[in-house]
Amino acid sequence: MIILPAPLTIRNARIVTSQEHFVGSLSAADGIIDSVSIGASQVGEDWEGDYLLPGLVELHTDNLEKHLMPRPKVNWPILPAILAHDAQIAAAGITTVLDALGVGDIDPESVRSTLLASCIVNLQRARAKNLLRVDHYLHLRLELAEENLLDMFTPFLDDPTLKLVSLMDHTPGQRQWTDISHYRTYTTGKRGWSNEKVDSMLEDLLERQCLYAAENRRKIVSSCHAVAKPMATHDDTTLEHVTEGVAEGIKICEFPTTLLAAQAARQHGLGIIMGAPNVIRGGSHSGNVSATGLARADLLDVLSSDYVPASLLHAAFMLQKEGFSLPKSINTVSLNPARMIGFDDRGEIATGLRADFLRVRLVDDIPVIMQVWKDGRRAI
Incomplete structure (x- = not known):
């Protein structure tokens, strides 16, 4: 009852x-x-x-992955990780969250390569047993240079909790990682890689991109359109990146890395998502365009907490310093993301x-x- x-x-x-x-x-x-x-x-x-x-609506948080692997090569039990993540999300004021789970990775030992299916099953289990404080949905982040991407993604395409699919290409030397030095800092810090491992991986990553990215993208776009799943481009840097997504019928530009890409997204009517940590820190950890700069140019529609759930509301209030009214600021973390993926309730x-x-x-x-x-x- x-x-x-x-x-x-x-x-x-x-x-x-x-x-x-x-x-x-x-x-x-x-x-x-x-x-x-x-x-x-x-x-x-x-x-x-x-x-x-x-209540805040979060479209892209990597926070669950941090609980699944709190240290490099340390795998935490999945259900306790989900419950800890859920409690942290609720404490941040987020009442609807899209858990952003990576599909495919450059590191075969990562959470994204080994725990995806088990993670989704345990989210379903926690939901069915009424263990969650807030509403959880899926945002699957597809690494286009992954050889087995289609086999990994297709089983979840018809999942009713899948509310967003983003197309990613983290191959070093372009998009988010145009500056290789930032890529080196990130991988040696977060992933615990040595500089020697980074060097040995670069050639392999470029080869994988050439072999798989374009064909994977074509098939994924077709599959998502067939079942009406919203899609986002990720880390658009150039005009060509944006116009490619527009030609594919994509409506969301997630984390553009340059002012040029954000301006093109606005010109083509795409919704623009930026990171709340970028607002609070005063800039991107990858050396890319400032979210506050885009806000001042009215090129920001939605904030995402990305890797710090507590950043979402804090950053929204900070937008008032960039000329946003309080209602407009709060809309970036509530109304706008809800409507962007079809929630009207x-x-x-x-x-x-x-x-x-x-x-x-x-x-x-x-x-x-x-x-x-x-x-x-x-x-x-």
């Missing part, structure tokens, strides 16, 4: 809708927002002027939508998440 959440009423909250913000009240019943009103009220729990924001504070919302308090200009509600129930 399904037990519906109890009705709730909140007053004296600083409510942020998709268009405005004001002090007012909210009520919800059966997990749905049924009233949002401006002004004082004597009814309900007093939030004492704290912010009431929509969440992503903003409005009557008739799911009661996914946050209680947030500003402390020294840092948004601190006090409570998280999903479907009208407390998650944190």
Whole structure:
């Protein structure tokens, strides 16, 4: 038997809708927002002027992979890793998350090469047993130079939880890794590779790209269109990268690495995703274009926490320094990502939508998440 959440009423909250913000009240019943009103009220729990924001919607986080392999070559038990990831996501105010799992890799010992199927099975298990605090869906990140990519990806193409497919090519010397020195720093640090191993891999990676990337891309695009799966290009750097995706019917430009690519994406009507850590750090860890620079040029639609879940809300508030209003800032982590992948039942504070919302308090200009509600129930 399904037990519906109890009705709730909140007053004296600083409510942020998709268009405005004001002090007012909210009520919800059966997990749905049924009233949002401006002004004082004597009814309900007093939030004492704290912010009431929509639950965050995350389209791309690698956080689960970090829990699956917390140190190089250290594999953690899968279900406990998923539950720890889920708790961290909820604590960051994210009520809907697309777990970004890599399919294929340059390292045969990586999580992406060895644990993909088991990870997806355990996510299904955790969901079926009602163990998760927030809604989890899949974002499969396809490494196009992977020889066995089609065999690895095809079993999950019809999975109803698959909400986004991104086309990646991390071959050094282009896109994210135009500067080989940044690639060397990343692989020796995160992957624990020696400089000698990096050198030995470069030639092999270029050969794999030549052999497999183009044909894999053609088949993947065709397969995704056949079942109406949204696709994103990844790390577009040149005008040609963007126009290739446009010709393929792709609607999302994820992490463009140059101003030129972002401008081309906007010209062609693609949604633009950038990393929240890029905003907080003041630049890309790979030496690519600044997310705040794109925000100032109004070339940013969605923020993704990428590798730091807690960065999402923090970065959204920081966008106000780049000329975004508070509603526009919050839309980058709620309404915009929800609509980008077809969710129309969440992503903003409005009557008739799911009661996914946050209680947030500003402390020294840092948004601190006090409570998280999903479907009208407390998650944190």
